[in-house]
Amino acid sequence: MRYLLALACAAAACRTTPTANPENRPNVVIVFTDDQGYGDLSSFGHPTIHTPHVDALAANGMKLTQFYVASPVCSPSRAALLTGCYPKRVGMHEHVIFPDYDYGLHTDEGTIADMLRDAGYATGCFGKWHLGHRPGLLPTDQGFDTFYGVPYSNDMAQIHRKPNSKYSYRLPLMRDCEVIEWEPDQRLLTKRYTEEAVAFIDEHADEPFFVYLPHSMPHIPLYASDAFHGGSPRGLYGDVIEEIDWSVGQITGALARNGVLENTLVIFTSDNGPWLQFKRNGGSAGLLRGGKGTNWEGGQRVPCVAHWPAGIPGGHVCRELVTAMDVLPTVAALTGARPAERKLDGHDVSALLFAEDGAESPTDDFLYYTSKGKLAGIRSGPWKLLLEKSELYHVEHDVSEKWNVADQHIELVEELRARARERDAAIEATSRPVRTVTEIVFDPVKPD
Numbered sequence: 001m002r003y004l005l006a007l008a009c010a011a012a013a014c015r016t017t018p019t020a021n022p023e024n025r026p027n028v029v030i031v032f033t034d035d036q037g038y039g040d041l042s043s044f045g046h047p048t049i050h051t052p053h054v055d056a057l058a059a060n061g062m063k064l065t066q067f068y069v070a071s072p073v074c075s076p077s078r079a080a081l082l083t084g085c086y087p088k089r090v091g092m093h094e095h096v097i098f099p100d101y102d103y104g105l106h107t108d109e110g111t112i113a114d115m116l117r118d119a120g121y122a123t124g125c126f127g128k129w130h131l132g133h134r135p136g137l138l139p140t141d142q143g144f145d146t147f148y149g150v151p152y153s154n155d156m157a158q159i160h161r162k163p164n165s166k167y168s169y170r171l172p173l174m175r176d177c178e179v180i181e182w183e184p185d186q187r188l189l190t191k192r193y194t195e196e197a198v199a200f201i202d203e204h205a206d207e208p209f210f211v212y213l214p215h216s217m218p219h220i221p222l223y224a225s226d227a228f229h230g231g232s233p234r235g236l237y238g239d240v241i242e243e244i245d246w247s248v249g250q251i252t253g254a255l256a257r258n259g260v261l262e263n264t265l266v267i268f269t270s271d272n273g274p275w276l277q278f279k280r281n282g283g284s285a286g287l288l289r290g291g292k293g294t295n296w297e298g299g300q301r302v303p304c305v306a307h308w309p310a311g312i313p314g315g316h317v318c319r320e321l322v323t324a325m326d327v328l329p330t331v332a333a334l335t336g337a338r339p340a341e342r343k344l345d346g347h348d349v350s351a352l353l354f355a356e357d358g359a360e361s362p363t364d365d366f367l368y369y370t371s372k373g374k375l376a377g378i379r380s381g382p383w384k385l386l387l388e389k390s391e392l393y394h395v396e397h398d399v400s401e402k403w404n405v406a407d408q409h410i411e412l413v414e415e416l417r418a419r420a421r422e423r424d425a426a427i428e429a430t431s432r433p434v435r436t437v438t439e440i441v442f443d444p445v446k447p448d
C-alpha cells in the first residue's frame, strides 16, 4: 500500500497530504444521482442549471467525458458500481427491483463497502438503495455500518399511484433495518440524506470512511425543498439539480471543516441517463442521443467528476473510456483494500485519475445491455456496434450517433458482433446468482 501511495504522491508532484487519517489512506465519497443526464450540469454544458459546487470539483479535480454506467436503468447500474462487475455477472441484469420482488444482490458478492469495511473504514449509505429490501439484502447486509434512506425508487410510493394499478406500493424511510417513517415528505429527501451524511462525516473524520450517497432525485416524481423550489430558470428539474449541488457543497464543506477534504476522493456521477418520456421533468443528455432505458449514448454515458486534491491534479479532463465498474478496483488500488476473490469486470484506472502522460483506458471492449439484460452492443475503441439493427457509429467523431456507417465497414461489423457475443457468452458461463429471500422486513404492497 505504501508503494501505491508513493506512486500517487509522485503523480501528484509530491504534494503533501494534510489529513486527520494517520495511515494516509484516502476517504471515499460517492455521490450517485438518479436519472441525471449527461447535459444536466453547468460544467457539462447546461446553459441554465447552476451547479457551482460540482463544477468546482471538476475545476479542481477531473471531469470525465466518456464515463459509462453498465446499464441504462437503476438496479443493474447500482449492482455494477458496487461490485465492479457487469450486472449479468452478478445476476442483477434483468431490470429494476420492484417492491414485491423477493430477490436482491447476493451477499456473497463483495461490494465496495464490504471491501472498505474489511480494510477498517467506517461505511455509510445515505439515500436510495434498490438492490433488494428483504431481510439480509439491505445495505447493512452488504458492507455498510449504517443506512438511512429508501430501499427503492421514489415513484414506488403512494404519491405516485397509477390509476387502475393492481398494487399501490408504499415507500418507507429506513434507518438500518427499521422502517422509521412511511411515505416521507419527498421535498425533504435530498436535504435529509445530506444532513445524515454530514453527521456521519463529522463523526468519523478521525478514521478512514466511505460515504455512499445515492440521491433519490432527480428520478421522478421531482421534489425540491422550499429553499430551492422555484429558484431555477430550468424549472422544477433545475431546482432539484441545484439542491443536489447544494448537497455536494454541504459534503465538501463538512470534509473541509474536518480537515479531510485534501485526502478524500469524491466521485460525482449518475446511475443512468435522463428519463426523456417525462419531457420537461426529465433531464437532458446534452449532445448525446437517447436517454434512460436505451443503449444510445444518452442512456449510459453520464456526467462524472472526480476530486481528490492529494492525488488528482486539478483541471484535467479525462476523455478516455472509464466505466462505473472501474470504481471498485480503482478504490482498491488507492486504499490498499483487497477486493473479494471473484472475477471482476472493471479495471484500476488510477493512472487516468493521476493524469499520467499517455495513460489509456484499460477497457478494450465495453458491452451494452438492454434494460432487461439482453446483449445490445459493444464499444471498442471509438467504434460502437448496436446489434439489433447492425448499426455502427464512430462515437468520437459522431457523439450524437447520427451517422450509421455499418455499410462502409462490413468486416469490422462482423468482428465486433462476434466479439460481443463471445464476451457475453463468457460472462453468462460464469455468472453468479442473486439471492432470494422469502421473509419480509415490511409489507411494501397495500392492496387497493
Ligand SMILES: [Ca+2]
Residues within 6 Å of the ligand: 034, 035, 073, 074, 219, 271, 272
Ligand atoms: Ca436511475
